[in-house]
Every structure is written in C-alpha cells, then in structure tokens.
Amino acid sequence: MNGFLKKRNGFAVAAFTASLLSLFHGSAYADECPSEDFSQFLPAFSANTETQQRLTAMTVKSLVLKPTGESGNFEPQTTGANSSTLAFPLMAPVTTGKAEGVEVEAVDDSHFNVVDKRAGNSNIKIFNFSRQACWVLEGVEDWSISDKNLVVASTPTMNTSENFCYQRAQAFAGLGGLEQYRLTGELFVAALENYVCAAASGDPQASLSAAGLSLSGMAPQLETEKVEALFKAAATTLADGAASLSTFYCYGNNPVPEGPCQHPEQAEKELIRAASMGSVSAMNYLGYSFEEGRLVTKDMSRALACYRLAADKGDDTAAGNLKRLNAQDAASTKTSYCY
Structure with a gap:
C-alpha cells in the first residue's frame, strides 16, 4: 500500500x-516572441543566429535535390532533420519592409513561406513558418544542386566549371519541364543561366540548348546578338544547330515564326548545311523550299531529290511529299541533286 x-x-x-x-x-x-505580426517577426528572426536557433522547431522538414540514378535527373527529397544538425544561421538578415530577392507568401493566418532568391535562381531557398506560441521555422527547402552530386569532368569545349553548369542546366530544365513545382518558372530561368554559363567556351550542344530555351517562351529571352552567337556556335558541328540558325536568319529573335523570311540567302545556305550534315527533317524542308521557292531557289528537280533522300532515310513526311509529286506527273521531271 x-x-x-x-x-x-x-x-x-x-x-x-x-x-x-x-x-x-x-x-x-x-x-x-519578437512579434505576433509576421512582417515584424521575420526581420527579428533573421537578425542573428541565437534567435534563429531558438525559434526553429526541434525537427525540421528538410527538402533537398538529390540525383535519381545515372541519367542526370534530380528530384526533391524530404526528410526530418534534427535542428541540432543544421548549419546556423539558416537565413541572411531580412530588413523591415520589402527586401529585394525575398518574397513572403501567406498560406493562411498560421502559415507563411519565405522565398529567398538573393543567392540567385540556382540557389533558391524556401523557409516554412507556422504559428504556435510564437512563429516557428518548421521547414527548409533547398532548391540548389550541390557540386558533390555532379560528375567532375571536362571536354574540349567545356572546362570543369562549365560542365557543372551544363549538368545543373539539364537538371533544372528537367524539373521545370515536369510543371509540378511552385518554382517552375524559376527552374527554367536557372536552366537558361546555366546553359549560358556552359556555352561560354563555345560548346555546340550547350549553345543550342541555351538559344532554344531562350526562344521557347519558358524563360526570359536573351538579346538578339547573343542568340545569334549561340546558334552560330551550335551550327559548327550540329545539324540541328545549322537548321536552327537557318530559322533564326528568317525570323530573328522571335519565338513565333511569322511573315516572310528576312534573310533568305543566309537561311538557304544554313538549311543546305543542315541537310548535308545529316538532318533528315532539314532535307525534307529543303525539298519543300525548293518546290515552293520559299527562300531563294525554286527547282522541282532538286525538290524531288531532297524528298527522295529524306524518304530513303525513313522520313514519312518526305515520303508523302514524294508520293504527292509523283501523282502530279512530277516523275517525268529529271531528278537532280539535293545539295
């Protein structure tokens, strides 16, 4: 008892x-508690390490980008992290008022997100706060890609740093292409910035990717001179680069090709280069150009030659064009050369 x-x-x-x-x-x-008003709380929270440590939850929801296999793709992975393992300060000071590069989003009365873009689009962090007895940091989203998750390599046209940029560009473009994350727009901007970085030494593929993304409407447009330089670099070894340069000579830095070709001579020259470099679609379009006289040359015999060449390489559209012309008694036309 x-x-x-x-x-x-x-x-x-x-x-x-x-x-x-x-x-x-x-x-x-x-x-x-510095303040129940989040606009006043945030500057106080971010001011020093001690306050950040004190007002961070014991277990923080931590999101980081991790590679998925060997394809170069990344995906966000979320785990619970003990606050004692975090590297404080987590956030640089945010002054009162509207801080450039910092966006505050109210989810509801008890939840706020702080999107910090001050380190650039490749290093965005999102801080998740919830209101308890005071505002508490409960989640940190790190949308950067660590060097340790990239392959250390270089090529004749990309040094190691540029190669890191290229890998990041591909990863960010892949994440943006899924269109399922709130930072989709920023991910495409980060991809463009990294493609431009990767193309600094003239790498053809990085140059083509940068120019193509710039004209896609998914990221800000680069200036016309820059786009032309990128396409010229791409055209040195890539058939798709030459074909893209041909289109650029026709329609310039315009995401939507329309109107007559502005520089038909240059456009035809690059289209011929693209076909001669093995682009089957360029062969077909060159045939169409020769048939209709859309650029400089109008020559039915060369049109037939281009259609036949592309059809022999498996292009269904070219095969259809060849069949159409044959039905119009074009078979009697003496076949010439394509390019």
Whole structure:
C-alpha cells in the first residue's frame, strides 16, 4: 500500500513539476516572441543566429535535390532533420519592409513561406513558418544542386566549371519541364543561366540548348546578338544547330515564326548545311523550299531529290511529299541533286 502511495505521489509530483515547467516555458517563450505580426517577426528572426536557433522547431522538414540514378535527373527529397544538425544561421538578415530577392507568401493566418532568391535562381531557398506560441521555422527547402552530386569532368569545349553548369542546366530544365513545382518558372530561368554559363567556351550542344530555351517562351529571352552567337556556335558541328540558325536568319529573335523570311540567302545556305550534315527533317524542308521557292531557289528537280533522300532515310513526311509529286506527273521531271 505504501509502495502504491509512493508511486502514485511520485507520478503526481512529476506531473506537477512538468506542468510548472510547461507554464514557465510557455510564459518565457511568449515573452521572447519578437512579434505576433509576421512582417515584424521575420526581420527579428533573421537578425542573428541565437534567435534563429531558438525559434526553429526541434525537427525540421528538410527538402533537398538529390540525383535519381545515372541519367542526370534530380528530384526533391524530404526528410526530418534534427535542428541540432543544421548549419546556423539558416537565413541572411531580412530588413523591415520589402527586401529585394525575398518574397513572403501567406498560406493562411498560421502559415507563411519565405522565398529567398538573393543567392540567385540556382540557389533558391524556401523557409516554412507556422504559428504556435510564437512563429516557428518548421521547414527548409533547398532548391540548389550541390557540386558533390555532379560528375567532375571536362571536354574540349567545356572546362570543369562549365560542365557543372551544363549538368545543373539539364537538371533544372528537367524539373521545370515536369510543371509540378511552385518554382517552375524559376527552374527554367536557372536552366537558361546555366546553359549560358556552359556555352561560354563555345560548346555546340550547350549553345543550342541555351538559344532554344531562350526562344521557347519558358524563360526570359536573351538579346538578339547573343542568340545569334549561340546558334552560330551550335551550327559548327550540329545539324540541328545549322537548321536552327537557318530559322533564326528568317525570323530573328522571335519565338513565333511569322511573315516572310528576312534573310533568305543566309537561311538557304544554313538549311543546305543542315541537310548535308545529316538532318533528315532539314532535307525534307529543303525539298519543300525548293518546290515552293520559299527562300531563294525554286527547282522541282532538286525538290524531288531532297524528298527522295529524306524518304530513303525513313522520313514519312518526305515520303508523302514524294508520293504527292509523283501523282502530279512530277516523275517525268529529271531528278537532280539535293545539295
């Protein structure tokens, strides 16, 4: 009986002590809360390391980008991280008022997100806050790609740093292409910036990707001179680069090709180069150009030659064009050369 009473009293004392500590901690916590107004709380929270540590949850929802296999793709992975393992300060100081590069989003009265773009589109972080006794940081989303998750390599046209940029560009473009993340627009901007970085030494594929993304409407447009330089670099070894340069000579830095070709001579020259470099679609379009006289040359015999060449390489559209012309008695036309 005495043992039972002692045990019962022990539970009571423990419960009473816990209650007192809870009340004391809650009172102190409330007193130490910088502000219930989030616009006032954020500058105080970000001001120093001690405040950030004190007002961060014990377990933080941590999102980071991780590679998925060997394809160069990345995906966001979320885990629970003990706050003691985090590298404080987590956030650079945010001054009162509207800070450039910082966006504050109200999810509801008890939840706010802070999108920090101050380190650039390749290093965006999102901080998730919830309101308890005070505002508390409960989640950190890191949308950057760490060097340790990239392959260290270089090529004749890309040094190691540029190669890192190329890998990041592909990863960000892949994430943006899924169109399922709130940062889709920023991911495409990051992809473009990294493609431009990767193309600094003239790499053809990086140059083509940068110019193509610029004209896709998914990212900001680069200036006309820059786009032309990128397409010229791409055209040195890539058939698709030469075909793209041909289109650029016709329609310039316009995402929607329309109107007459502005520079037909240059456009035809690059289209011929693209076909001669093995682009089957360029062969077919060159045939169409020769048939209709859309650029400079109008020559039915060369049109037939281009259609036949593309059809022999498996292009169904070219095969259809060849069949159409043959039905129009074009078979009697003496076949010439395509290019």
